[in-house]
Amino acid sequence: MTAQAVISASDLSLTFTTADGPVFALQDINLTVKDGDFVSLIGPSGCGKTTLLRVIADLERASAGTVSVNGMAPEQARKARAYGYVFQAPALYPWRTVEQNVGLPLEIMGTADAAARVKRNLDLVNLGGFEKKFPWQLSGGMQQRVSIARALAVEPKLLLMDEPFGALDEIVRDKLNQQLLELWAATKKTVVFVTHSIPEAVFLSTRIVVMSPRPGRIIDVIETNLPRDRTLDIRETGAFLKIAQRVREGLKAGHSYED
Amino acid sequence: MPVTVVCLAILVAWYIAAVFMNTVVAEAKIEAAGGGLVNTLDISWSLERPVIPAPHQVVVEVWKTVFTVAPWKVKSLVFHVWVTLSSTLLGFALGTLLGIGLAVAIVHSKLLNKSLMPWIIASQTIPILAIAPMVIVVLGSVGLTGIFPKSIISMYLCFFPVTIGMVKGLTSPDPMQLDLMRTYNASGPQVLWKLRFPAAMPFLFTSLKIAIAIALTGAIVGELPTGAQAGIGSRMLAGSYYGQTIQIWAALVAASAVAASLVYGVGGIERVVNARMGVRA
Ligand SMILES: Nc1ncnc2c1ncn2[C@@H]1O[C@H](COP(=O)(O)OP(=O)(O)O)[C@@H](O)[C@H]1O
Ligand SMILES: [Mg+2]
Numbered sequence: 223m224t225a226q227a228v229i230s231a232s233d234l235s236l237t238f239t240t241a242d243g244p245v246f247a248l249q250d251i252n253l254t255v256k257d258g259d260f261v262s263l264i265g266p267s268g269c270g271k272t273t274l275l276r277v278i279a280d281l282e283r284a285s286a287g288t289v290s291v292n293g294m295a296p297e298q299a300r301k302a303r304a305y306g307y308v309f310q311a312p313a314l315y316p317w318r319t320v321e322q323n324v325g326l327p328l329e330i331m332g333t334a335d336a337a338a339r340v341k342r343n344l345d346l347v348n349l350g351g352f353e354k355k356f357p358w359q360l361s362g363g364m365q366q367r368v369s370i371a372r373a374l375a376v377e378p379k380l381l382l383m384d385e386p387f388g389a390l391d392e393i394v395r396d397k398l399n400q401q402l403l404e405l406w407a408a409t410k411k412t413v414v415f416v417t418h419s420i421p422e423a424v425f426l427s428t429r430i431v432v433m434s435p436r437p438g439r440i441i442d443v444i445e446t447n448l449p450r451d452r453t454l455d456i457r458e459t460g461a462f463l464k465i466a467q468r469v470r471e472g473l474k475a476g477h478s479y480e481d
Numbered sequence: 482m483p484v485t486v487v488c489l490a491i492l493v494a495w496y497i498a499a500v501f502m503n504t505v506v507a508e509a510k511i512e513a514a515g516g517g518l519v520n521t522l523d524i525s526w527s528l529e530r531p532v533i534p535a536p537h538q539v540v541v542e543v544w545k546t547v548f549t550v551a552p553w554k555v556k557s558l559v560f561h562v563w564v565t566l567s568s569t570l571l572g573f574a575l576g577t578l579l580g581i582g583l584a585v586a587i588v589h590s591k592l593l594n595k596s597l598m599p600w601i602i603a604s605q606t607i608p609i610l611a612i613a614p615m616v617i618v619v620l621g622s623v624g625l626t627g628i629f630p631k632s633i634i635s636m637y638l639c640f641f642p643v644t645i646g647m648v649k650g651l652t653s654p655d656p657m658q659l660d661l662m663r664t665y666n667a668s669g670p671q672v673l674w675k676l677r678f679p680a681a682m683p684f685l686f687t688s689l690k691i692a693i694a695i696a697l698t699g700a701i702v703g704e705l706p707t708g709a710q711a712g713i714g715s716r717m718l719a720g721s722y723y724g725q726t727i728q729i730w731a732a733l734v735a736a737s738a739v740a741a742s743l744v745y746g747v748g749g750i751e752r753v754v755n756a757r758m759g760v761r762a
Binding site for chain 1: 655657658660661662663664665666667671675676679680682758759760761
């Protein structure tokens with residue numbers, strides 16, 4: 223039995239109209255994300271990664287083409303709270319404690335077992351014991367984990383993550399990558415993950431989508447086929463390096479006819 | 482320490498000014514007493530109707546009218562402070578509600594923003610303090626008397642900073658914080674209560690401190706016309722009718738003490754709210 227398509231985009235384009243003329247943020251994007259996939263979008267700044275994620279999340283409307291999320295239009299999927307979204311910055315509300323931040327979506331949805339869900343998801347990101355702290359009392363890495371717990375609290379099948387670890391140092395990032403992978407394996411969620419780090423993309427993903435800018439488009443899609451229960455050591459293996467090499471070449475090709 | 486020094490300097494300047502201002506009217510008296518520095522100081526600091534009363538005269542007057550008279554008597558300063566305070570607080574409450582209501586409307590509708598804003602700004606170009614007497618008389622003629630007309634003047638003056646501050650505060654959440662609400666499919670009221678209002682709190686309190694001080698000004702000015710029988714304003718007016726400068730100054734002292742405690746009170750509430758909202762001390 224083949225896994226069902228969670229996201230499918232066909233001939234998707236998005237053009238922003240700005241004072242300096244049109245910006246072709248996305249052009250003819252075709253992409254299918256299947257149930258249980260971990261798909262990374264990688265590419266240089268400005269290649270439309272965030273925009274693609276935002277179209278899927280119905281935070282932005284496509285100019286042409288179609289997208290479906292769980293078989294629905296993005297707007298319906300958003301209204302059905304089909305996904306959890308992790309932004310590039312933690313975007314915590316500073317006047318709420320950690321547990322109140324994680325509980326925010328549950329308050330809005332009117333969830334009955336909110337307290338238990340908050341606790342469960344804070345434990346999942348190893349933040350048990352920090353419930354009563356305010357965001358400013360936490361490190362950047364912990365804040366981002368709170369924002370992940372907040373997205374998980376919705377208990378969506380689909381997680382959309384926009385460079386969640388982009389602002390963190392490498393050591394914290396490695397640790398969070400490991401944790402995220404364990405979480406993905408444990409919860410069997412579908413993840414679309416934006417990054418511009420090659421090792422991060424290769425380490426996390428089942429599939430890597432390489433993008434290039436002006437116009438934002440997909441130039442390569444790589445199946446990684448690495449074992450699901452991997453550790454950071456896998457980054458030294460030949461298979462890993464080979465995939466990383468292919469990603470690097472894809473990124474280079476995307477740039478070749480510029481500068 | 483610097484505060485004490487400044488206060489002392491002001492006191493000294495005040496005593497000196499009192500001498501110069503009062504010797505003019507008390508020249509004859511001083512001469513009759515034989516002149517000289519001691520007589521000059523003694524007489525110019527203890528006139529019954531001085532041009533500028535000496536600080537201790539004001540203190541004595543405040544003491545007498547606060548502590549030696551029952552607070553419900555017309556002679557009591559406490560009574561007058563209460564009259565002014567009650568209309569100040571009513572006007573402040575009304576102004577704050579109006580200010581917040583307008584800000585919410587403006588933030589939620591581009592149309593209202595365009596159509597209301599010019600009127601709100603125009604409203605503040607009317608010199609309400611100058612026409613306050615007229616307003617009070619007009620309201621009185623339609624049966625509105627007591628603290629209500631004064632409160633309306635206060636409200637009219639104090640809603641403006643609240644509206645301006647709250648429009649700024651309600652629009653202060655960044656796009657990411659707003660997008661987050663959208664991903665939860667939050668309703669308009671949910672966004673308002675859970676994001677916009679909490680984010681606006683610092684702006685609100687800044688506005689409230691300004692608003693409560695001008696609400697007091699509004700109430701006092703509202704007491705000046707029609708020869709109001711009670712209130713800080715009426716004390717000042719009565720004082721000036723009868724040349725009771727000491728009484729005017731005592732009323733002034735009461736007004737500034739009330740203003741300071743009101744602003745301080747708002748600041749206190751702000752600290753409590755801040756503590757509950759986890760603001761970094
Ligand atoms: N709201 C917007 N209005 C105009 N241009 C935009 C907007 N959002 C993104 N862009 C432009 O679209 C392109 C893709 O942006 P983005 O998706 O943020 O790229 P990435 O996330 O890959 O760095 C960039 O050139 C960016 O300047
Ligand atoms: Mg981006």
